[in-house]
Amino acid sequence: MLDLAILGLLSECEFHGYEIRKRLRDELGLFANISFGSLYPALSRLELSGAVVGTESIGATPASAPIPLTGSLGGERAALRSRRAGTTRGTKRSRKVYRITDTGRRVFEELLAAEEPVGTDEARSFGLRLAFARHLAPQARLGLLERRRDQLIRRLAADRARAAAGGDFDSYTRSLVEHRTETTQHDISWLDSLIESEKQKQATPPTDNRSTRTVGSRSAAAKGTEL
Amino acid sequence: MLDLAILGLLSECEFHGYEIRKRLRDELGLFANISFGSLYPALSRLELSGAVVGTESIGATPASAPIPLTGSLGGERAALRSRRAGTTRGTKRSRKVYRITDTGRRVFEELLAAEEPVGTDEARSFGLRLAFARHLAPQARLGLLERRRDQLIRRLAADRARAAAGGDFDSYTRSLVEHRTETTQHDISWLDSLIESEKQKQATPPTDNRSTRTVGSRSAAAKGTEL
DNA sequence: GTCATCATGTAAGCCGTTACATGATTGC
């Protein structure tokens, strides 16, 4: 999972370890605060396996500097950061900037398309994959959404079985189960709308993929299943 | 966390390992499918530390058999199970039935009242504690709810910062962040209603705690904060 | 000059998993 996140980030822009951590924290929100004790070894592993190359970058940031391919930095801080990096005297801290290789891109796509783990970290795993869904083939993307939907459907069934069987839960437990059920239903509706808009997109001729209207919001009645 | 779950279950009824697993799976839904490789060592540890005692139970289930103190088994299966156990020829499988000790109860209450871990497994940890909230002192219970609420408020703020800063997320990521935000808001409302009904309960003279109307549903306008 | 932040790493440990090993009982 961490490898996937790292490769995903690096597939858009070069970064050094410390910044990867920040991105993971600030941008996606998954991997809230990945620890260095986990991140740096992961980077070393990826380098050893040839998925990324790390270049010791000391002195002013070179020409191949971290210029986001996608311009993902948030307003103020982005301005600040690039102003600083733009001056002749770039940061002099020794840091190791990682770049993804062709091998790395292949690995990334494999990881992204791989079967999701069941049971453990389903939500996080799906969130991560969805965040990088634009790198998937349309068909694989739809598969991702539908597999996730199936997972949730099964969970909903389990929750309802629980609610039906556990007639004498105490009030806290009952409320917990109820809330879980509602949340799962909400998740399913969301996925239904994602799936619908994905199908629509695939039906119509290929338009621009990025920076269009937010996908799957508030409309697109979830007609797949009535909850 | 696993220790807490085990002690929580055992604080209501005796169980053997295999059944603890089933309970954890079917009843709460947290700890979807705890593995035996995790469960049995945990039980051994708990026994070694004196929190539980395990008695090798071979032959027909003795008088001190697993008769739920709280009657938590679901309808049909409960009937089936107790009918079987009720016949003269009880199961003859060798199994080790665990019973919680006074020490165990103390440990349980400590674990339950302990500061929740931040960052990792917040949701599961809270769910577990809430499921056993009836064992907490009213004040501690309120504390649990309010700490969880604070967590969610912070998360909501972070999500919104992300949404504001990440103006050029692609449509999938944007939808993901939006959905997360909505879910968090829903969670907060839920907690608000739990908190309110908890305060009400504590204001009025002590009534029966169990098997009353489900706590915190659909009414109880979350007036604590407007989302 | 000192404190916060940036920056990279290693070592030990926790908490869970899968895979392996074993065997009794029940249902068909």
Place this chain on the structure above:
DNA sequence: GCAATCATGTAACGGCTTACATGATGAC
């Protein structure tokens, strides 16, 4: 007789955390 389920465990490994160790740079 054979498969499914019940029942208990061990061993190896995975992935992540905390704590430790180190040092440069910038802000005040």
